[in-house]
Amino acid sequence: MFLTKNQEKMLEGEMGEVIAINMKLIVKIGEINEAEKLIPIKSAQIAGVSYFTVGEAIFSFFNLFSKEKVKVKVPSWLNPAGMDRENWEKMGISKKFAEKQFQIIEKYKEMGIETTLTCTPYLIGNQPNYGEHLAWSESSAVVMANSFFGARTNREGGPSSLAAALTGFTSEYDFHLTEKRQPTIKVNVETNLNSLSDFSALGYWYGKNFHGETPFITGLPQLSVNEAKMLSSAMAASGSVTLFHVKNLTPESDITSLNNIKERIIFSESEKQSVYDFFAQKETDFDLVAIGCPHASLVELLIIHNFFEDKILKKNVKFWVFTAQKVSHSKKFQSIQRFLERKGVEIFTDTCMVVSPIIRTKYKHILTNSAKASKYLSNSKQTKVTFKSLNHILRSVTE
Amino acid sequence: MKSITIRPIVEGKKEGQAIVSLLPISFYGDVDPETGKILDKSNPLYGKSIANKIFMFPESKGSTVGSYIIYGLQVNGVAPLGLIVNTAEAIVITGAILADIPLVDKPESDIFSEIKTGDIVQINTIKKEIVIKKRMGID
Numbered sequence: 001m002f003l004t005k006n007q008e009k010m011l012e013g014e015m016g017e018v019i020a021i022n023m024k025l026i027v028k029i030g031e032i033n034e035a036e037k038l039i040p041i042k043s044a045q046i047a048g049v050s051y052f053t054v055g056e057a058i059f060s061f062f063n064l065f066s067k068e069k070v071k072v073k074v075p076s077w078l079n080p081a082g083m084d085r086e087n088w089e090k091m092g093i094s095k096k097f098a099e100k101q102f103q104i105i106e107k108y109k110e111m112g113i114e115t116t117l118t119c120t121p122y123l124i125g126n127q128p129n130y131g132e133h134l135a136w137s138e139s140s141a142v143v144m145a146n147s148f149f150g151a152r153t154n155r156e157g158g159p160s161s162l163a164a165a166l167t168g169f170t171s172e173y174d175f176h177l178t179e180k181r182q183p184t185i186k187v188n189v190e191t192n193l194n195s196l197s198d199f200s201a202l203g204y205w206y207g208k209n210f211h212g213e214t215p216f217i218t219g220l221p222q223l224s225v226n227e228a229k230m231l232s233s234a235m236a237a238s239g240s241v242t243l244f245h246v247k248n249l250t251p252e253s254d255i256t257s258l259n260n261i262k263e264r265i266i267f268s269e270s271e272k273q274s275v276y277d278f279f280a281q282k283e284t285d286f287d288l289v290a291i292g293c294p295h296a297s298l299v300e301l302l303i304i305h306n307f308f309e310d311k312i313l314k315k316n317v318k319f320w321v322f323t324a325q326k327v328s329h330s331k332k333f334q335s336i337q338r339f340l341e342r343k344g345v346e347i348f349t350d351t352c353m354v355v356s357p358i359i360r361t362k363y364k365h366i367l368t369n370s371a372k373a374s375k376y377l378s379n380s381k382q383t384k385v386t387f388k389s390l391n392h393i394l395r396s397v398t399e
Numbered sequence: 400m401k402s403i404t405i406r407p408i409v410e411g412k413k414e415g416q417a418i419v420s421l422l423p424i425s426f427y428g429d430v431d432p433e434t435g436k437i438l439d440k441s442n443p444l445y446g447k448s449i450a451n452k453i454f455m456f457p458e459s460k461g462s463t464v465g466s467y468i469i470y471g472l473q474v475n476g477v478a479p480l481g482l483i484v485n486t487a488e489a490i491v492i493t494g495a496i497l498a499d500i501p502l503v504d505k506p507e508s509d510i511f512s513e514i515k516t517g518d519i520v521q522i523n524t525i526k527k528e529i530v531i532k533k534r535m536g537i538d
Contacts, residue, residue, distance in 0.1 A: 025496045032408060032492065047463070054464050057432055060471035064497060157463040159493045 001030055001171075002037045010167060016068045022163035029160060030171025039172045042151075043075045043128065044165035045121055045136035046113060048158025050082035050355035051100045061159070062107050071112040073168035077121045078108055079138050080295070082356050084348040085117065085325070091348060092358050113165070117350035118324035120229065120295040122149065125326070130251055133176055135164030139240070140233030140294045140372065146243040148228040150251030152176045155242050175242050181252065182260045183216035183245050190219060191269040195389035196300070197369040199230040201275035202267055204371035207239025209265075216245045216258060219267075223249040226297055230370065233294050237372040279374040279387035281365065288363040289397055290353035291390065292322030293373035298332060303390065304345065305336045311398040313344035318363070319397065325349040353377060367393050401531045404507040405483070407524030408492060411501030413481040414521040414532065417514050418452040420444050425461025426468040426494065435477035444516075450477035453520045455510065458484055459491040469494025481522040483510065483529060503529065 003011065011027060013020040026038065048054050048061075082101050083093040093101075109115050118124060119138045128134055128151035136142045137156040145151040154174050156164065164170040174180050187206060193199055206215055215235075223231075223246050235241040245253045291300070304321065313319050321340075327333055328349050337347050353359045354376045359366065365384040366377055374387040388396075422442050424430065429439040435450035450472070459465060469491065472478040478500055484491060487504040495502035501522050506529070514520060519533040 021497060025493060028408065028496050029489070029492065032487070048467070053462070054467060057427070057464060057467035057471045060432065060474040061467040061497075063474050064470065157466060157489055157493055159466050159497060160489070 001027060001035055003027070007038055007169065016070070018065055018068050018070045019167060021064065022166045025160060025163045026167055026169055026171055030173060033171065033173035035171035035173040037172055038169040039133050039176060040168055041074055041135045041164050041170050042132040043077070043126065043134050044072065044161050045077050045079065045134070045138050045141055046108065046158060046161045046165060047079040047137040048162070049079045049104060049108070049117065050351070051097060051104055052082040052357040053355055054104070058104055065107070065111065069110070070166050072165040074165060075126070076113040076165040077116040077118070077126060078105070078113055079117070080119055080351050080355050081105060081117050083351050085350050087348060090346070091356065092362055093356075097357065111166070116324065116326065118295050118326070119352070120297070120324060122225070123295065123297050123327065124324050133170065135161045135170045137161035139236035140229065142242060143232035143236050143244065144229060146175060146181075147232060147245065147250050148225065155240065181214065181243055182257050183214045184260050184262055185210050185213045185215045186258070186261050186264040187215045187217045187267055188219045188264070189217060189267045191267065191272050193220070193227070195369070195391060196226055196230045197371070197387065197389040198272060199227045200234045200369065200371040201272050203231040203234030204238045204275050204375070205267065205271050207235035207237065207241050209239070210241075211239040212241065214241070214243045214245070216247065216253070216256065216261065218247045220246050220249060226299055229294050234371040237375050275371060276387055279371070279378065279385055281384050281386050283365065283384070284396070286317055286365045286367040286386065286397065288359070288366045289317065289319045289393055290322070290359065290366050290368045290373060291320070293352050293354055293368065293370035295327070295352065296321050296323045298327060298330065300390075301333065301336050301347070304394070305339060307394045308340060308343045308345065308398070311343070314397050314399055317397050319345040320353070321345060321347045322352040323347060323349055367397070369393060401513065402528040403510060403513065404528055405503040406505040407503050407527055408487055409495045409500060409502040410524040411481065412521070412523045412525065413453065413501050414519065415451065415453050415480045417516060417518045417520045418444065418447060418449055418454055419511065419514060419516045420456040421511060422456070423458045423460045424456045426459065426465030426490065427462040429461075430468060430472070432468045432471035433475055433477070435472055435479070448477065449479045452479055453481045453483060453522065454479035455483040455514060457511070458486050459488060461490070463490055465490040466493040466497070469500070470498045473498035473500065483522065
């Protein structure tokens with residue numbers, strides 16, 4: 001692989017041992033994937049934050065960074081943690097867990113990473129630009145960056161996105177290259193997608209059937225950022241998909257070639273329904289509604305707010321919404337929150353139902369409008385999950 | 400002595416006893432980072448340690464936290480001497496690079512019929528080969 005003089009110096013340790021090992025990681029991954037060179041990245045989005053998912057192993061990993069002080073070279077943001085950094089006690093998080101979680105966040109902060117603690121950096125002012133190269137590791141944000149914004153990133157792991165942030169480079173392979181961004185499956189949507197969860201169902205169904213393949217989707221009249229977010233997260237979770245194109249609606253759809261299409265399929269009402277049926281339960285003993293996977297936008301909070309105008313939450317059910325702390329700083333948010341709190345709806349920031357330990361231990365039956373969350377929560381044997389649209393959920397838990 | 404051509408990923412020359420898993424390994428969950436012991440009850444290697452051995456398995460699977468676990472094995476002094484896999488993917492590559500554990504993949508022949516737990520095996524990435532030094536293993 002071609003390296004510039006500066007990159008070689010970094011690799012040989014002239015900028016310190018920590019930079020050298022991170023550079024080695026970037027170069028090795030590039031060599032295995034037949035990259036010809038390294039490319040500078042504009043931003044990094046780093047996973048490996050929740051103490052619930054990374055456990056004690058993360059502290060051994062941090063040993064690697066204890067030798068020298070190193071700082072990230074590009075704007076870098078953190079994925080969600082296992083708790084709300086302010087209201088963790090209210091969530092029911094133990095003090096021991098909170099201490100560990102704060103240590104992890106602090107370690108990343110020392111490296112100059114912004115402690116955004118969200119899976120939706122693009123909802124808090126960090127939208128990538130068309131054609132920019134990135135190293136993002138949150139799988140749903142990776143698909144959003146590639147598909148909705150037309151930026152370019154592979155599905156990085158926590159360590160490789162951090163290595164890219166510390167060196168400023170990633171290897172040029174796979175989704176950084178135009179020829180690797182061409183669709184292989186054509187999907188015609190022949191049913192109405194009426195809710196965010198319908199987009200989640202499309203994503204889940206597609207990913208489950210076409211692991212890792214890039215689709216070219218036709219038949220969609222529009223695609224909002226919230227709809228794209230649900231579609232992205234579900235296809236990443238069920239099928240490790242990195243990129244999708246939607247005819248006339250995503251930035252690269254006009255310039256992609258359909259020469260590599262190997263299969264044409266239809267997404268009809270019955271395919272859509274199959275995802276709801278897959279995550280259905282006989283019982284209606286929900287004890288928690290969980291909204292905000294990926295993190296809820298102000299628009300989604302407003303929909304919930306408006307629904308509750310003349311309704312209250314039924315007893316014996318909790319209603320939790322997860323969002324980014326930065327979303328909560330707006331004035332609009334604060335009035336929404338005050339209103340919803342009176343109705344019994346709690347909003348937590350920095351975390352979500354997938355990466356917080358409390359959801360699986362405290363609640364038995366979770367109702368959500370996210371197919372991604374449904375997939376991960378149903379991995380736990382003691383948790384039942386029901387997947388429904390937000391409207392359906394709101395109607396069934398209010399009076 | 401038999402040598403088998405491989406693709407080197409993380410360089411090194413290491414010789415030791417092989418420990419062979421026929422099942423894919425999820426380092427997160429299947430391997431104890433404190434002791435190097437296999438925690439997966441469905442694996443015949445359950446309870447055995449990969450520390451200071453040449454660990455061979457078809458492929459890695461599961462959570463990307465596995466990379467941190469491989470690094471943790473090194474920090475705790477219970478890392479394997481080397482890793483031999485059929486196909487290396489991101490989790491094991493990342494962990495092996497950070498922990499500086501020799502890693503090779505893409506063997507030219509079926510290593511799982513050639514190498515058994517207990518055999519003495521050498522990884523030599525300069526020569527792009529693994530060498531079976533002594534067959535001690537029991538089928």
